[in-house]
Amino acid sequence: NAGVTQTPKFQVLKTGQSMTLQCAQDMNHEYMSWYRQDPGMGLRLIHYSVGAGITDQGEVPNGYNVSRSTTEDFPLRLLSAAPSQTSVYFCASRPQGSDTIYFGEGSWLTVV
């Protein structure tokens, strides 16, 4: 049981490049979400999904796309990276019927 697994751990991108942050969970959780963490701003919700085939926007969705084709995976796509997207990204999941959210270890992204 690996919990919530994020890859890559570290990534450096050039402005304008695209990339995908991968998130997988092996706990059969229905709910998954992506947060970004910036100094002094806590964690802010980017996108979330309440089940396969269903996604919705969070607080800061601009510049990011998500899809949920399976229960296990919830990738986050940066379409055209900008320096403002330099951040630490956390994927999280929650089982149905519970409010407890489990976080991955984070992905450190730098856009230069």
Added chain:
Amino acid sequence: GENVEQHPSTLSVQEGDSAVIKCTYSDSASNYFPWYKQELGKGPQLIIDIRSNVGEKKDQRIAVTLNKTAKHFSLHITETQPEDSAVYFCAAMNTGFQKLVFGTGTRLLVSP
């Protein structure tokens, strides 16, 4: 939408002292209030949570109190230890909407 404010941003205590972190929320419909601990380079981990139908909850050295009327909740850590040093986040959620909103975090330093 919900807004969560957290104070103080940094807190230094001596080992054995108590530490208190306070949060206020804006949405009276929020009914779930978790606290997360984040160690350096790790994802946030749930340490305790409270629901709106409860005024206080304890788990060993950790306690959380909730004042629904004033819309504020607090984390109390007694007999602090150096391993309590971390960043602590409060959060609030209306479980009907499943969007967890975080405070900006408190860096707790416990000196031996």
